[in-house]
Amino acid sequence: MRNIAMVVSYDGGAYQGFQSQPSGLTVQDELEKAIRRLSGQDVRLDGSGRTDAGVHAQGQVINFLSTSPIPVERWAIAMNGWLPHDIVVRSAHEMPEAFSSRKSAIRKTYRYSISTGKHPNVFNRRFRYHHYNPLDVEAMRVGIRHLLGEHDFSSFTSAGSTKKSHVRTVYEVRIERDGPDIHLFITGNGFLYNMVRIVVGTLLWVGEGKWKPDCIGPILAARDRSKAGPRAEAHGLVLWEVRYPEPFQMILDNDPASSLWP
Amino acid sequence: MRNIAMVVSYDGGAYQGFQSQPSGLTVQDELEKAIRRLSGQDVRLDGSGRTDAGVHAQGQVINFLSTSPIPVERWAIAMNGWLPHDIVVRSAHEMPEAFSSRKSAIRKTYRYSISTGKHPNVFNRRFRYHHYNPLDVEAMRVGIRHLLGEHDFSSFTSAGSTKKSHVRTVYEVRIERDGPDIHLFITGNGFLYNMVRIVVGTLLWVGEGKWKPDCIGPILAARDRSKAGPRAEAHGLVLWEVRYPEPFQMILDNDPASSLWP
Numbered sequence: 001m002r003n004i005a006m007v008v009s010y011d012g013g014a015y016q017g018f019q020s021q022p023s024g025l026t027v028q029d030e031l032e033k034a035i036r037r038l039s040g041q042d043v044r045l046d047g048s049g050r051t052d053a054g055v056h057a058q059g060q061v062i063n064f065l066s067t068s069p070i071p072v073e074r075w076a077i078a079m080n081g082w083l084p085h086d087i088v089v090r091s092a093h094e095m096p097e098a099f100s101s102r103k104s105a106i107r108k109t110y111r112y113s114i115s116t117g118k119h120p121n122v123f124n125r126r127f128r129y130h131h132y133n134p135l136d137v138e139a140m141r142v143g144i145r146h147l148l149g150e151h152d153f154s155s156f157t158s159a160g161s162t163k164k165s166h167v168r169t170v171y172e173v174r175i176e177r178d179g180p181d182i183h184l185f186i187t188g189n190g191f192l193y194n195m196v197r198i199v200v201g202t203l204l205w206v207g208e209g210k211w212k213p214d215c216i217g218p219i220l221a222a223r224d225r226s227k228a229g230p231r232a233e234a235h236g237l238v239l240w241e242v243r244y245p246e247p248f249q250m251i252l253d254n255d256p257a258s259s260l261w262p
Numbered sequence: 263m264r265n266i267a268m269v270v271s272y273d274g275g276a277y278q279g280f281q282s283q284p285s286g287l288t289v290q291d292e293l294e295k296a297i298r299r300l301s302g303q304d305v306r307l308d309g310s311g312r313t314d315a316g317v318h319a320q321g322q323v324i325n326f327l328s329t330s331p332i333p334v335e336r337w338a339i340a341m342n343g344w345l346p347h348d349i350v351v352r353s354a355h356e357m358p359e360a361f362s363s364r365k366s367a368i369r370k371t372y373r374y375s376i377s378t379g380k381h382p383n384v385f386n387r388r389f390r391y392h393h394y395n396p397l398d399v400e401a402m403r404v405g406i407r408h409l410l411g412e413h414d415f416s417s418f419t420s421a422g423s424t425k426k427s428h429v430r431t432v433y434e435v436r437i438e439r440d441g442p443d444i445h446l447f448i449t450g451n452g453f454l455y456n457m458v459r460i461v462v463g464t465l466l467w468v469g470e471g472k473w474k475p476d477c478i479g480p481i482l483a484a485r486d487r488s489k490a491g492p493r494a495e496a497h498g499l500v501l502w503e504v505r506y507p508e509p510f511q512m513i514l515d516n517d518p519a520s521s522l523w524p
Binding site for chain 1: 271272273318320338339342347348349350351352380381382383384385386387389519520
């Protein structure tokens with residue numbers, strides 16, 4: 001069996017999330033359908049993690065086992081011929097047997113984008129939460145830094161979380177301005193259910209001046225969801241990048257299909 | 263009667279063009295419906311020009327006559343409450359009686375965007391024509407300069423054109439690179455039916471090396487549609503900006519609603 005990994009982008013607006021479920025179309029369903037059409041094989045693929053309904057991905061990583069003889073450099077372009085336009089396979093790779101897109105992941109980065117223009121921009125509104133009033137970005141920058149390091153993030157996960165431990169490590173946080181747009185990047189070793197959206201919802205209250213930037217410390221310490229702000233809307237969120245230890249990352253960074261293009 | 267003008271953006275992907283027609287939903291239909299809901303009045307609005315099915319606008323300008331007492335600074339935000347998410351009124355203005363969004367227009371700028379990445383980018387694919395192979399942008403820059411000035415553009419309009427004269431003046435042309443994206447801007451006193459798309463289709467052949475950049479001169483001189491290249495796809499095209507003589511432009515540049523936002 002070959003262990004095939006793919007780096008996948010999607011506009012999650014039309015899907016009930018990444019992972020297959022009894023009702024509603026998911027990104028996983030579309031990917032498995034395209035693999036079946038291409039290889040004739042029914043596979044069950046794994047992703048680095050779920051994304052919720054309406055959440056997007058720039059670099060989701062998936063893998064599955066296949067006996068198909070299709071050369072790995074042909075997979076991406078062939079899959080894109082079968083996939084709907086809002087899902088794009090960016091690259092395909094043959095991985096060592098030990099690789100699991102889910103279990104091997106060591107770092108994930110999410111981006112949350114807010115537009116603060118007077119009106120939504122029709123050309124990126126699908127990927128921006130539109131906030132009518134200006135935000136104090138400096139206050140948000142002070143606030144988000146309290147998340148750095150290892151913490152129990154119970155205050156920042158929805159009641160639905162089934163994880164045994166709520167301890168996670170946040171490695172990097174960054175807020176970039178781009179004209180009327182604000183992009184929050186957060187990198188960690190893993191994220192709880194709805195964690196990024198509750199972090200952003202809380203920071204929005206900081207940016208509005210409703211809460212002080214230093215409120216984040218006591219909210220973390222309380223380990224109580226009711227102390228944090230609201231959950232931000234799904235459509236501003238993008239699973240930006242997933243990183244793996246070597247030798248996996250080296251293989252994922254090298255696109256075998258690049259030889260197919262001039 | 264008040265003469266109300268609005269600057270409107272839209273993602274044209276879901277519409278059968280700007281202008282109302284017997285079959286299919288149009289941007290004009292949606293705008294007239296929103297005006298009716300807001301003011302209780304049936305109006306027939308005029309736009310600076312039609313855009314074809316699937317073509318977008320950053321700054322389309324419309325106007326209509328109304329007896330509604332709604333203050334002009336409230337129109338934009340109130341319209342946006344009724345409009346679908348892919349149409350956004352950016353500003354509203356009370357204009358002199360003589361203003362016509364169509365007849366008063368003196369300059370229009372269109373943007374056509376091409377993505378040359380190996381795969382389409384899911385986050386902007388609705389507004390980019392995806393071209394798999396690299397393009398010779400320098401050759402395209404040489405080619406497009408042949409369009410500057412006053413010419414008979416019969417070679418660059420579809421058979422459907424009903425205009426008496428095919429003479430138009432192109433004031434400015436510009437090609438910008440932004441990573442894998444190429445944006446062509448073309449400004450003129452008016453454009454014939456499908457003119458920008460046929461210009462772009464021809465320049466794509468120049469960029470591919472199929473035709474020489476200096477082919478544009480003889481194509482113009484031939485006044486024969488069959489001498490030009492194919493018509494580029496609609497979804498890469500955006501009506502970028504429309505300009506008017508003073509005092510109209512000054513009024514349009516001043517957004518009365520800006521006092522409503524902090």
